[in-house]
Amino acid sequence: MYRFENDIYLWAIVGVLPLILIVFLFLQNWRKRKLRQFGNEEVVKRLMPNVSKTLPVVKFVLYGLAMISLLIGLANLQFGTKVEEVKREGIDLMIALDVSNSMLAEDLSPNRLERSKRAIYQLIQKLHNDRLGIIFFAGDAYVQLPITTDYSSAKLFLETIGTDIVPTQGTSIGAAINLAMESFDFENGTSKSIIVITDGENHEPGTKVAAGNALSENVTVHTIGMGSEKGGPIPVYKNGAQIDFRKDNQGNTVVTKLNETMLKEVASYGGGSYVRASNANAGLGIIMEEIDKMEKKEFGSKSFKDYEDRFQIFLIIAFILIVIEYFISNRRTSKLDGVNLFEKKMN
Secondary structure, three states: OEEEOOOHHHHHHHHHHHHHHHHHHHHHHHHHHHHHOOOOHHHHHHHOOOEOOHHHHHHHHHHHHHHHHHHHHHHOEEEEEEEEEEEEEEOEEEEEEEOOHHHHOOOOOOOHHHHHHHHHHHHHHHOOOOEEEEEEEOOOEEEEEEEEOOHHHHHHHHHOOOHHHOOOOOEOHHHHHHHHHHHOOHHHOOOEEEEEEEOOOOEOOOHHHHHHHHHHOOEEEEEEEOOOOOOEEOEEEEOOEEEEEOEOOOOOEOEEOOOHHHHHHHHHHOEEEEEEOOOOOOOHHHHHHHHHOOOOEEEEEEEEEEEEEOHHHHHHHHHHHHHHHHHOOOEOOHHHOOOOOOOOOOO
């Protein structure tokens, strides 16, 4: 098992490398323009036979690799060395997230789905001993993350969720609740709860029955409504850019609205609470206050207790690469001095 202690530095790689490349290309272009000011390019090259075209590129590659190694070192790669079973006291929580196309509506900022994901991320930040699982659903339901105490994995999997990961559209809340029930381990005796995050539009039959069945197994079902009663159009994207809004068969723009009545009924059948999200409050905090009142029981989970740092390896690599880059000259070596590709043979 491995992890990065400061993974924010990994994101810096994405920003640093393009910046280095831009600076390098700018300097190369500036150098060429300055050389052209001296006269004919071929003549200038013959006057500077020791100047290498390849070595500056080699130096740039070495410098770039050194920066990557340095940033990985700062992120501090760690390897787990000892597995122990840790006793925890908490509950089992399964979050079911709607990923149907209607969740792209922008009546919540930036849209319903992204607002939901941000709220879940904030929830994960606050969890300590509870076990968490994530399900996504549209026309059918799928387990994205089996129930676990690995919050880092939960954050990672959350980032991959989008409306394009489901083959069929719809809002099968009942299927999501049933799948959550199948994912629970009822033998461990912990309190259990399901949070359904959806706009509730175009829901399929069986939702209330599924919530009632969950309550009969002592699993409460809470619902969070994403959207507004006024609703909003559903953007259509192509190659990351919005090109239109979704339309019906008559060519009219589809407006998706929050089905608040249905979500209140589902929460009632499931013995839970309903909260409507807003731009200021996604509602998870209110739901978690209810969940925190549930009885917490002890359970065991295996986790890596001891981690060893490996940042030294990458810092050494970065140092070696920088030293090599420093001692490489932009001029060709003496072995290449006799080579002149531009020399014209005399008849």
